[in-house]
Amino acid sequence: MCLAVPGRVVEVEYPFAVVDFKGARRKVRIDLLDDVKEGDYVLVHVGFAIQKVEKSEAEEIENFLEQLAFKA
Protein backbone atom coordinates (compact mmCIF):
# COMPACT_ATOMS: atom_id res chain seq x y z
CA MET A 1 0.00 0.00 0.00
CA CYS A 2 2.65 2.48 1.01
CA LEU A 3 5.14 1.10 -1.46
CA ALA A 4 6.57 3.52 -3.99
CA VAL A 5 8.31 2.42 -7.17
CA PRO A 6 11.04 4.41 -8.91
CA GLY A 7 10.90 5.24 -12.60
CA ARG A 8 12.40 7.61 -15.17
CA VAL A 9 10.42 10.53 -16.56
CA VAL A 10 10.36 10.29 -20.36
CA GLU A 11 7.81 12.94 -21.24
CA VAL A 12 6.27 15.81 -19.31
CA GLU A 13 2.81 17.14 -19.99
CA TYR A 14 1.99 18.95 -16.78
CA PRO A 15 0.35 17.84 -14.50
CA PHE A 16 1.15 14.48 -16.03
CA ALA A 17 4.27 12.68 -17.12
CA VAL A 18 4.97 9.41 -18.83
CA VAL A 19 7.24 7.42 -16.53
CA ASP A 20 9.26 4.43 -17.61
CA PHE A 21 9.43 1.61 -15.06
CA LYS A 22 12.09 -0.63 -16.59
CA GLY A 23 10.26 -0.78 -19.91
CA ALA A 24 6.69 -0.49 -18.68
CA ARG A 25 5.37 3.02 -19.26
CA ARG A 26 2.62 4.65 -17.33
CA LYS A 27 1.05 8.06 -17.12
CA VAL A 28 1.48 9.50 -13.63
CA ARG A 29 0.66 12.79 -11.99
CA ILE A 30 3.58 14.98 -11.08
CA ASP A 31 1.89 17.96 -9.46
CA LEU A 32 2.92 16.93 -5.96
CA LEU A 33 6.48 17.84 -6.97
CA ASP A 34 8.19 20.99 -8.16
CA ASP A 35 9.95 21.22 -11.46
CA VAL A 36 9.92 17.66 -12.81
CA LYS A 37 11.94 17.33 -16.02
CA GLU A 38 12.57 14.66 -18.60
CA GLY A 39 15.26 12.30 -17.38
CA ASP A 40 14.44 12.83 -13.70
CA TYR A 41 13.91 9.81 -11.50
CA VAL A 42 10.82 9.82 -9.32
CA LEU A 43 9.25 7.55 -6.70
CA VAL A 44 5.69 6.75 -7.75
CA HIS A 45 2.93 5.70 -5.38
CA VAL A 46 -0.61 4.89 -6.62
CA GLY A 47 -0.03 6.82 -9.84
CA PHE A 48 1.46 9.93 -8.22
CA ALA A 49 5.11 10.93 -8.12
CA ILE A 50 5.86 11.70 -4.47
CA GLN A 51 9.62 12.33 -4.46
CA LYS A 52 12.53 12.89 -6.80
CA VAL A 53 15.47 10.55 -6.31
CA GLU A 54 18.99 10.27 -7.72
CA LYS A 55 19.53 7.81 -10.53
CA SER A 56 21.81 5.56 -8.46
CA GLU A 57 19.27 5.48 -5.66
CA ALA A 58 16.45 4.71 -8.06
CA GLU A 59 18.48 1.80 -9.42
CA GLU A 60 19.14 0.47 -5.95
CA ILE A 61 15.46 0.55 -5.04
CA GLU A 62 14.56 -0.98 -8.41
CA ASN A 63 16.96 -3.86 -7.94
CA PHE A 64 15.55 -4.57 -4.53
CA LEU A 65 11.96 -4.49 -5.77
CA GLU A 66 12.90 -6.87 -8.54
CA GLN A 67 14.19 -9.33 -6.00
CA LEU A 68 10.93 -9.02 -4.12
CA ALA A 69 8.91 -9.65 -7.24
CA PHE A 70 10.85 -12.42 -8.90
CA LYS A 71 12.71 -14.33 -6.26
CA ALA A 72 9.87 -15.12 -3.91
Add this chain to the structure above:
Amino acid sequence: MSESRGRRVEKGTGDVKAGDVSDVKEWGKKIARMIREEVEGEDEIRIMHLCGTHEDTITRYGIRSLLPENVKLLSGPGCPVCITPDSDLQMVFHLLENRDVILTTFGDMARVPYMGKTLFSFRGERDVRIVYSIFDALEIAKKEGKDVVHFGIGFETTMPSTALAVLDDVENFYVFSSHRYFIPAMDYLLSLGEARIDAFINPGHVSTIVGVKAYEEITEKYRVPQVIAGFEPNDVLLAVLMLVKAVKKLRAGEETELLMNEYTRAVTYEGNVRAQKVMDEVFGRDDWEWRGLGLVPSSGAPISEKYSEHDAFKVFEDVFEDFTPEEDPRKRACRCGEVLRGLVTPRDCPLFMKSCTPRDPVGPCMVSFEGTCSIWAKYGEYSF
Protein backbone atom coordinates in the same frame (compact mmCIF):
# COMPACT_ATOMS: atom_id res chain seq x y z
CA MET B 1 26.29 -0.94 -4.67
CA SER B 2 28.62 -1.69 -1.78
CA GLU B 3 29.84 1.86 -1.82
CA SER B 4 26.45 3.32 -1.14
CA ARG B 5 25.78 0.69 1.54
CA GLY B 6 29.01 1.77 3.13
CA ARG B 7 28.08 5.40 2.90
CA ARG B 8 24.84 4.78 4.70
CA VAL B 9 26.38 2.66 7.41
CA GLU B 10 28.92 5.36 8.05
CA LYS B 11 26.18 7.93 8.27
CA GLY B 12 24.15 5.78 10.63
CA THR B 13 26.57 4.66 13.26
CA GLY B 14 29.80 6.52 12.87
CA ASP B 15 31.93 3.47 13.53
CA VAL B 16 31.53 1.28 10.46
CA LYS B 17 33.59 2.65 7.62
CA ALA B 18 32.67 2.64 3.96
CA GLY B 19 34.31 0.18 1.65
CA ASP B 20 35.71 -2.27 4.18
CA VAL B 21 33.28 -5.00 3.20
CA SER B 22 32.41 -5.45 -0.45
CA ASP B 23 29.48 -7.80 -0.44
CA VAL B 24 25.91 -6.98 0.58
CA LYS B 25 25.52 -10.28 2.45
CA GLU B 26 28.76 -9.69 4.26
CA TRP B 27 27.46 -6.28 5.26
CA GLY B 28 24.34 -7.87 6.66
CA LYS B 29 26.35 -10.40 8.65
CA LYS B 30 28.64 -7.70 9.90
CA ILE B 31 25.80 -5.48 11.07
CA ALA B 32 24.09 -8.48 12.73
CA ARG B 33 27.35 -9.27 14.53
CA MET B 34 27.63 -5.69 15.72
CA ILE B 35 24.06 -5.85 17.03
CA ARG B 36 24.87 -9.04 18.95
CA GLU B 37 27.98 -7.50 20.48
CA GLU B 38 26.10 -4.34 21.33
CA VAL B 39 23.30 -6.03 23.28
CA GLU B 40 25.24 -8.70 25.13
CA GLY B 41 23.98 -8.87 28.70
CA GLU B 42 21.40 -6.18 27.99
CA ASP B 43 17.74 -6.47 29.11
CA GLU B 44 15.27 -7.23 26.33
CA ILE B 45 14.96 -4.50 23.67
CA ARG B 46 11.62 -4.40 21.92
CA ILE B 47 11.56 -2.68 18.54
CA MET B 48 8.32 -2.15 16.66
CA HIS B 49 8.20 -1.54 12.92
CA LEU B 50 5.16 0.15 11.44
CA CYS B 51 5.03 -0.93 7.83
CA GLY B 52 3.90 -4.02 5.97
CA THR B 53 6.80 -3.72 3.57
CA HIS B 54 9.23 -3.80 6.50
CA GLU B 55 7.53 -6.95 7.76
CA ASP B 56 7.96 -8.44 4.29
CA THR B 57 11.70 -7.71 4.32
CA ILE B 58 12.10 -8.99 7.89
CA THR B 59 10.26 -12.25 7.25
CA ARG B 60 11.58 -12.90 3.75
CA TYR B 61 15.20 -12.53 4.79
CA GLY B 62 14.78 -14.20 8.17
CA ILE B 63 16.04 -11.11 9.96
CA ARG B 64 14.52 -12.17 13.28
CA SER B 65 16.69 -15.29 13.19
CA LEU B 66 19.82 -13.15 12.78
CA LEU B 67 19.06 -11.21 15.93
CA PRO B 68 19.95 -12.28 19.47
CA GLU B 69 17.27 -13.50 21.88
CA ASN B 70 17.08 -10.20 23.71
CA VAL B 71 16.20 -8.13 20.62
CA LYS B 72 12.57 -8.52 19.59
CA LEU B 73 11.12 -7.16 16.35
CA LEU B 74 7.38 -6.56 16.68
CA SER B 75 5.06 -5.69 13.85
CA GLY B 76 2.70 -2.77 14.41
CA PRO B 77 -0.35 -1.19 12.77
CA GLY B 78 1.39 -0.54 9.45
CA CYS B 79 -1.12 -2.00 7.05
CA PRO B 80 -3.89 0.39 5.95
CA VAL B 81 -6.25 -2.38 4.83
CA CYS B 82 -5.76 -4.18 8.15
CA ILE B 83 -6.46 -1.22 10.41
CA THR B 84 -9.61 -0.18 8.52
CA PRO B 85 -12.39 -1.26 10.89
CA ASP B 86 -15.31 -3.41 9.80
CA SER B 87 -17.68 -0.51 10.42
CA ASP B 88 -16.16 1.42 7.48
CA LEU B 89 -16.51 -1.58 5.22
CA GLN B 90 -20.04 -2.16 6.46
CA MET B 91 -20.93 1.45 5.59
CA VAL B 92 -19.59 1.03 2.06
CA PHE B 93 -21.62 -2.19 1.69
CA HIS B 94 -24.65 -0.28 2.94
CA LEU B 95 -24.09 2.48 0.40
CA LEU B 96 -23.78 -0.05 -2.42
CA GLU B 97 -26.94 -1.82 -1.33
CA ASN B 98 -28.89 1.43 -1.34
CA ARG B 99 -27.47 3.48 -4.19
CA ASP B 100 -26.65 2.69 -7.77
CA VAL B 101 -23.14 4.11 -7.88
CA ILE B 102 -19.84 2.99 -9.36
CA LEU B 103 -17.60 2.09 -6.43
CA THR B 104 -13.85 2.16 -6.91
CA THR B 105 -11.15 0.99 -4.51
CA PHE B 106 -7.74 -0.68 -4.33
CA GLY B 107 -7.46 -4.43 -4.85
CA ASP B 108 -6.72 -5.62 -1.32
CA MET B 109 -9.62 -3.79 0.22
CA ALA B 110 -12.05 -5.51 -2.14
CA ARG B 111 -11.10 -8.92 -0.72
CA VAL B 112 -11.69 -8.19 2.98
CA PRO B 113 -14.64 -10.25 4.20
CA TYR B 114 -17.43 -8.90 6.35
CA MET B 115 -20.39 -11.13 7.25
CA GLY B 116 -19.27 -13.56 4.58
CA LYS B 117 -19.29 -10.94 1.82
CA THR B 118 -16.58 -8.88 0.14
CA LEU B 119 -16.69 -5.92 -2.24
CA PHE B 120 -15.71 -8.41 -4.94
CA SER B 121 -18.78 -10.46 -4.19
CA PHE B 122 -20.96 -7.44 -5.01
CA ARG B 123 -19.80 -7.60 -8.60
CA GLY B 124 -22.56 -8.83 -10.84
CA GLU B 125 -25.25 -6.98 -8.91
CA ARG B 126 -23.26 -3.75 -8.38
CA ASP B 127 -20.58 -1.86 -10.27
CA VAL B 128 -17.42 -2.34 -8.17
CA ARG B 129 -14.13 -1.57 -9.89
CA ILE B 130 -10.56 -2.04 -8.77
CA VAL B 131 -8.28 0.85 -9.62
CA TYR B 132 -4.53 1.23 -9.46
CA SER B 133 -4.81 4.94 -8.79
CA ILE B 134 -7.57 7.30 -7.67
CA PHE B 135 -6.88 9.10 -10.93
CA ASP B 136 -8.37 6.10 -12.78
CA ALA B 137 -11.52 6.57 -10.70
CA LEU B 138 -11.66 10.24 -11.71
CA GLU B 139 -11.37 9.24 -15.37
CA ILE B 140 -14.29 6.83 -14.97
CA ALA B 141 -16.37 9.65 -13.47
CA LYS B 142 -15.51 12.00 -16.34
CA LYS B 143 -16.14 9.47 -19.08
CA GLU B 144 -19.23 7.70 -17.79
CA GLY B 145 -21.07 10.55 -16.11
CA LYS B 146 -22.52 8.25 -13.43
CA ASP B 147 -21.84 8.87 -9.73
CA VAL B 148 -18.46 7.42 -8.75
CA VAL B 149 -17.57 6.83 -5.09
CA HIS B 150 -13.96 6.08 -4.33
CA PHE B 151 -13.38 4.13 -1.10
CA GLY B 152 -10.15 5.85 -0.08
CA ILE B 153 -7.86 4.08 2.34
CA GLY B 154 -4.26 4.63 3.30
CA PHE B 155 -1.97 6.77 5.41
CA GLU B 156 -0.16 9.98 4.53
CA THR B 157 1.56 8.33 1.56
CA THR B 158 -1.77 7.94 -0.21
CA MET B 159 -3.73 10.89 1.18
CA PRO B 160 -2.18 13.57 -1.06
CA SER B 161 -3.37 11.69 -4.16
CA THR B 162 -6.92 11.65 -2.80
CA ALA B 163 -6.62 15.35 -1.94
CA LEU B 164 -5.57 16.20 -5.51
CA ALA B 165 -8.45 14.17 -6.90
CA VAL B 166 -10.91 16.11 -4.72
CA LEU B 167 -9.34 19.40 -5.78
CA ASP B 168 -9.93 18.45 -9.43
CA ASP B 169 -13.58 19.14 -8.61
CA VAL B 170 -15.24 16.61 -10.90
CA GLU B 171 -18.96 17.01 -10.28
CA ASN B 172 -19.99 13.35 -10.00
CA PHE B 173 -16.92 12.17 -8.09
CA TYR B 174 -17.08 11.49 -4.34
CA VAL B 175 -14.68 10.11 -1.79
CA PHE B 176 -15.64 7.84 1.08
CA SER B 177 -12.64 8.75 3.19
CA SER B 178 -11.29 5.98 5.34
CA HIS B 179 -7.88 7.64 5.37
CA ARG B 180 -6.06 7.78 8.68
CA TYR B 181 -3.12 9.77 9.97
CA PHE B 182 -0.33 7.54 11.07
CA ILE B 183 1.52 9.38 13.81
CA PRO B 184 -1.48 9.63 16.21
CA ALA B 185 -1.47 5.81 16.20
CA MET B 186 2.18 5.72 17.32
CA ASP B 187 1.31 8.17 20.06
CA TYR B 188 -1.69 6.10 21.10
CA LEU B 189 0.27 2.82 21.18
CA LEU B 190 2.92 4.38 23.39
CA SER B 191 0.28 5.85 25.68
CA LEU B 192 -1.28 2.37 26.10
CA GLY B 193 2.11 1.00 27.08
CA GLU B 194 0.98 -2.62 26.73
CA ALA B 195 3.42 -3.72 24.00
CA ARG B 196 6.39 -2.28 25.93
CA ILE B 197 7.91 -0.58 22.90
CA ASP B 198 11.51 0.55 23.39
CA ALA B 199 12.02 1.91 19.88
CA PHE B 200 10.37 2.32 16.48
CA ILE B 201 11.44 1.63 12.93
CA ASN B 202 9.44 4.28 11.09
CA PRO B 203 7.93 3.71 7.65
CA GLY B 204 9.97 4.91 4.68
CA HIS B 205 7.32 6.18 2.29
CA VAL B 206 4.94 7.75 4.81
CA SER B 207 8.04 9.66 5.86
CA THR B 208 8.72 10.74 2.28
CA ILE B 209 5.55 12.81 2.62
CA VAL B 210 5.56 13.89 6.28
CA GLY B 211 9.34 14.30 6.64
CA VAL B 212 11.56 13.68 9.63
CA LYS B 213 10.06 16.70 11.39
CA ALA B 214 6.67 15.03 11.83
CA TYR B 215 8.08 12.57 14.38
CA GLU B 216 9.54 15.24 16.64
CA GLU B 217 6.35 15.36 18.70
CA ILE B 218 6.75 11.65 19.53
CA THR B 219 10.38 12.24 20.49
CA GLU B 220 9.48 15.13 22.74
CA LYS B 221 6.56 13.40 24.41
CA TYR B 222 7.98 9.91 24.93
CA ARG B 223 11.74 10.10 24.35
CA VAL B 224 11.54 6.87 22.38
CA PRO B 225 14.26 6.28 19.76
CA GLN B 226 13.06 6.19 16.15
CA VAL B 227 14.81 5.44 12.87
CA ILE B 228 13.21 6.07 9.48
CA ALA B 229 14.37 3.11 7.43
CA GLY B 230 14.42 1.90 3.84
CA PHE B 231 13.21 -1.52 2.80
CA GLU B 232 16.29 -3.58 2.03
CA PRO B 233 17.46 -6.12 4.59
CA ASN B 234 20.54 -4.07 5.40
CA ASP B 235 18.40 -0.96 5.87
CA VAL B 236 16.40 -2.81 8.51
CA LEU B 237 19.47 -4.33 10.18
CA LEU B 238 21.16 -0.97 10.25
CA ALA B 239 18.07 0.62 11.78
CA VAL B 240 18.08 -2.08 14.47
CA LEU B 241 21.75 -1.37 15.20
CA MET B 242 21.11 2.37 15.46
CA LEU B 243 18.15 1.74 17.74
CA VAL B 244 19.80 -0.73 20.13
CA LYS B 245 22.68 1.73 20.57
CA ALA B 246 20.23 4.52 21.36
CA VAL B 247 18.16 2.37 23.75
CA LYS B 248 21.31 1.30 25.61
CA LYS B 249 22.44 4.89 26.02
CA LEU B 250 19.02 5.98 27.19
CA ARG B 251 18.95 3.21 29.77
CA ALA B 252 22.38 4.24 30.98
CA GLY B 253 21.16 7.81 31.31
CA GLU B 254 23.53 9.02 28.59
CA GLU B 255 22.84 11.59 25.88
CA THR B 256 21.74 10.08 22.58
CA GLU B 257 20.21 11.04 19.29
CA LEU B 258 16.58 9.91 19.36
CA LEU B 259 15.26 10.66 15.89
CA MET B 260 17.35 9.33 13.03
CA ASN B 261 16.96 8.97 9.29
CA GLU B 262 18.53 5.97 7.62
CA TYR B 263 16.47 6.33 4.41
CA THR B 264 18.13 9.54 3.28
CA ARG B 265 17.80 8.50 -0.36
CA ALA B 266 14.08 9.26 -0.24
CA VAL B 267 13.27 11.12 2.99
CA THR B 268 14.13 14.71 3.86
CA TYR B 269 13.66 16.70 7.04
CA GLU B 270 10.78 18.75 5.62
CA GLY B 271 9.19 15.95 3.59
CA ASN B 272 7.04 16.77 0.57
CA VAL B 273 5.70 20.18 1.59
CA ARG B 274 3.42 20.54 -1.41
CA ALA B 275 1.79 17.20 -0.58
CA GLN B 276 1.38 18.28 3.05
CA LYS B 277 -0.35 21.46 1.91
CA VAL B 278 -2.89 19.72 -0.31
CA MET B 279 -3.59 17.24 2.48
CA ASP B 280 -4.18 20.05 4.97
CA GLU B 281 -6.40 21.82 2.50
CA VAL B 282 -8.71 18.88 1.81
CA PHE B 283 -8.77 16.84 5.04
CA GLY B 284 -9.85 17.63 8.55
CA ARG B 285 -8.99 15.70 11.69
CA ASP B 286 -11.25 13.63 13.90
CA ASP B 287 -11.10 10.83 16.47
CA TRP B 288 -11.57 7.64 14.47
CA GLU B 289 -11.59 3.97 15.24
CA TRP B 290 -8.81 1.62 14.10
CA ARG B 291 -9.09 -2.13 14.03
CA GLY B 292 -7.23 -3.44 17.05
CA LEU B 293 -6.62 -0.03 18.59
CA GLY B 294 -10.12 1.33 19.11
CA LEU B 295 -10.68 5.06 19.02
CA VAL B 296 -7.44 6.90 18.22
CA PRO B 297 -7.54 10.65 18.97
CA SER B 298 -7.03 12.95 15.93
CA SER B 299 -6.27 10.04 13.63
CA GLY B 300 -9.18 10.27 11.21
CA ALA B 301 -9.04 12.22 7.97
CA PRO B 302 -12.58 13.24 6.96
CA ILE B 303 -13.04 15.47 3.91
CA SER B 304 -13.24 19.01 5.27
CA GLU B 305 -16.41 21.07 5.18
CA LYS B 306 -15.16 23.20 2.30
CA TYR B 307 -15.15 20.19 -0.05
CA SER B 308 -18.28 18.50 1.31
CA GLU B 309 -19.81 18.31 -2.18
CA HIS B 310 -17.25 15.55 -2.84
CA ASP B 311 -17.65 13.85 0.53
CA ALA B 312 -19.64 10.63 0.19
CA PHE B 313 -20.57 10.75 3.91
CA LYS B 314 -22.32 14.08 3.37
CA VAL B 315 -23.69 13.62 -0.13
CA PHE B 316 -25.28 10.25 0.69
CA GLU B 317 -26.13 11.25 4.27
CA ASP B 318 -29.67 9.91 4.05
CA VAL B 319 -28.37 6.41 3.25
CA PHE B 320 -26.39 6.32 6.48
CA GLU B 321 -29.23 7.59 8.65
CA ASP B 322 -30.46 4.10 9.50
CA PHE B 323 -26.99 2.62 9.73
CA THR B 324 -26.01 0.56 12.78
CA PRO B 325 -22.61 -1.08 13.00
CA GLU B 326 -22.70 -4.79 13.67
CA GLU B 327 -19.95 -7.11 14.78
CA ASP B 328 -19.06 -9.91 12.38
CA PRO B 329 -19.33 -13.11 14.48
CA ARG B 330 -16.99 -14.92 12.07
CA LYS B 331 -14.14 -12.75 13.29
CA ARG B 332 -14.61 -13.37 17.02
CA ALA B 333 -11.62 -15.70 17.25
CA CYS B 334 -9.52 -13.66 14.81
CA ARG B 335 -6.56 -11.99 16.57
CA CYS B 336 -5.72 -9.51 13.80
CA GLY B 337 -6.31 -6.64 16.25
CA GLU B 338 -3.71 -7.94 18.70
CA VAL B 339 -1.29 -8.66 15.84
CA LEU B 340 -1.64 -4.98 14.87
CA ARG B 341 -0.83 -3.89 18.43
CA GLY B 342 2.30 -6.02 18.53
CA LEU B 343 0.91 -8.17 21.34
CA VAL B 344 0.83 -11.52 19.58
CA THR B 345 2.30 -13.08 16.44
CA PRO B 346 0.15 -14.80 13.81
CA ARG B 347 1.21 -18.11 15.29
CA ASP B 348 -0.65 -17.25 18.49
CA CYS B 349 -3.93 -17.07 16.60
CA PRO B 350 -6.02 -20.25 16.68
CA LEU B 351 -7.24 -19.62 13.12
CA PHE B 352 -3.83 -19.01 11.48
CA MET B 353 -3.27 -21.47 8.63
CA LYS B 354 -6.22 -23.53 9.88
CA SER B 355 -9.53 -21.87 9.06
CA CYS B 356 -7.73 -18.66 7.96
CA THR B 357 -5.46 -18.93 4.94
CA PRO B 358 -4.45 -16.60 2.09
CA ARG B 359 -6.96 -18.40 -0.14
CA ASP B 360 -9.78 -18.16 2.37
CA PRO B 361 -8.94 -15.37 4.83
CA VAL B 362 -10.98 -14.53 7.91
CA GLY B 363 -9.33 -11.28 8.98
CA PRO B 364 -7.70 -8.50 6.99
CA CYS B 365 -4.20 -9.32 8.35
CA MET B 366 -4.45 -12.41 6.16
CA VAL B 367 -6.00 -10.56 3.20
CA SER B 368 -3.64 -7.69 2.51
CA PHE B 369 -0.23 -8.36 1.06
CA GLU B 370 0.98 -6.00 3.77
CA GLY B 371 -0.72 -7.91 6.57
CA THR B 372 1.59 -9.76 8.94
CA CYS B 373 -0.46 -12.98 8.76
CA SER B 374 -0.41 -12.97 4.98
CA ILE B 375 3.36 -12.35 4.94
CA TRP B 376 4.05 -15.13 7.45
CA ALA B 377 1.86 -17.48 5.42
CA LYS B 378 3.65 -16.56 2.20
CA TYR B 379 7.13 -17.27 3.52
CA GLY B 380 6.17 -20.34 5.51
CA GLU B 381 6.77 -18.73 8.89
CA TYR B 382 4.37 -21.21 10.44
CA SER B 383 6.20 -24.53 10.37
CA PHE B 384 7.16 -25.01 13.99
